[in-house]
Amino acid sequence: MHALIIAAHGSRRAASNQEVHAVAERLARLAGERYPICRAGFLELAEPSIADAIRQAAQDGATQVSVVPYLLAAGRHVVEDIPAAVAEAQAQLPGLDIALSGHIGQSPKLLEVLLDCADQTQTQTQSGT
Amino acid sequence: MHALIIAAHGSRRAASNQEVHAVAERLARLAGERYPICRAGFLELAEPSIADAIRQAAQDGATQVSVVPYLLAAGRHVVEDIPAAVAEAQAQLPGLDIALSGHIGQSPKLLEVLLDCADQTQTQTQSGT
Numbered sequence: 001m002h003a004l005i006i007a008a009h010g011s012r013r014a015a016s017n018q019e020v021h022a023v024a025e026r027l028a029r030l031a032g033e034r035y036p037i038c039r040a041g042f043l044e045l046a047e048p049s050i051a052d053a054i055r056q057a058a059q060d061g062a063t064q065v066s067v068v069p070y071l072l073a074a075g076r077h078v079v080e081d082i083p084a085a086v087a088e089a090q091a092q093l094p095g096l097d098i099a100l101s102g103h104i105g106q107s108p109k110l111l112e113v114l115l116d117c118a119d120q121t122q123t124q125t126q127s128g129t
Numbered sequence: 130m131h132a133l134i135i136a137a138h139g140s141r142r143a144a145s146n147q148e149v150h151a152v153a154e155r156l157a158r159l160a161g162e163r164y165p166i167c168r169a170g171f172l173e174l175a176e177p178s179i180a181d182a183i184r185q186a187a188q189d190g191a192t193q194v195s196v197v198p199y200l201l202a203a204g205r206h207v208v209e210d211i212p213a214a215v216a217e218a219q220a221q222l223p224g225l226d227i228a229l230s231g232h233i234g235q236s237p238k239l240l241e242v243l244l245d246c247a248d249q250t251q252t253q254t255q256s257g258t
Binding site for chain 1: 133135137140142144145148149152155156159160163164195196197199200201202203204228229230231232233234236237238239240241242243244245246247249250
């Protein structure tokens with residue numbers, strides 16, 4: 001069973017962290033059997049940690065885990081901190097197949113998100129709302 | 130002519146700001162005649178400001194501008210700071226049609242970006258790289 005972990009920074013603002021958990025829930029509904037487990041994990045300021053989210057996925061039956069950095073820029077968090085959290089989980093769960101993806105800021109599909117947001121605006125403007 | 134402005138936070142790390150400018154350039158190539166002008170603007174720590182990016186788009190011939198907040202969470206920057214920057218530009222350019230979209234974190238299409246990142250990881254794992 002394949003799990004997808006959204007690896008976010010975490011915020012002092014509870015609503016921001018809740019927004020990431022809500023993304024994970026919507027993603028689980030969309031992904032269906034492709035990723036039966038979708039969870040959020042945080043580098044700091046929020047729970048669970050990324051390593052804890054991976055451990056929980058393993059306890060729920062995941063045999064493969066894909067960790068996707070939910071960050072727009074390839075800064076220290078993407079280059080150092082998230083790989084370190086993944087390595088921590090891998091050391092504790094040597095039998096689990098954990099893979100780390102590029103951060104969402106590098107995805108070509110992010111361009112379509114930007115266009116879609118802009119198009120929605122246009123529609124709203126035209127409809128006068 | 131319709132312009133799309135990517136409204137980002139800005140970073141002390143020059144490479145992160147450059148990454149946003151690179152997204153704007155890739156977006157311009159993808160958007161073609163739909164958004165002939167695509168530019169990045171920043172709230173702080175980087176140039177140009179969001180208002181300056183809008184002004185520059187108008188100077189380049191834009192008659193309509195869609196501003197897309199390049200942020201994942203609906204925090205103060207999305208709720209207050211970016212609308213204030215847009216209002217500043219609108220006050221200076223009353224004839225320009227400026228519209229503000231939701232932040233990218235609320236886009237349903239962002240879920241597809243997450244799945245795509247996770248799928249890429251799977252492919253890399255299977256091919257042994």
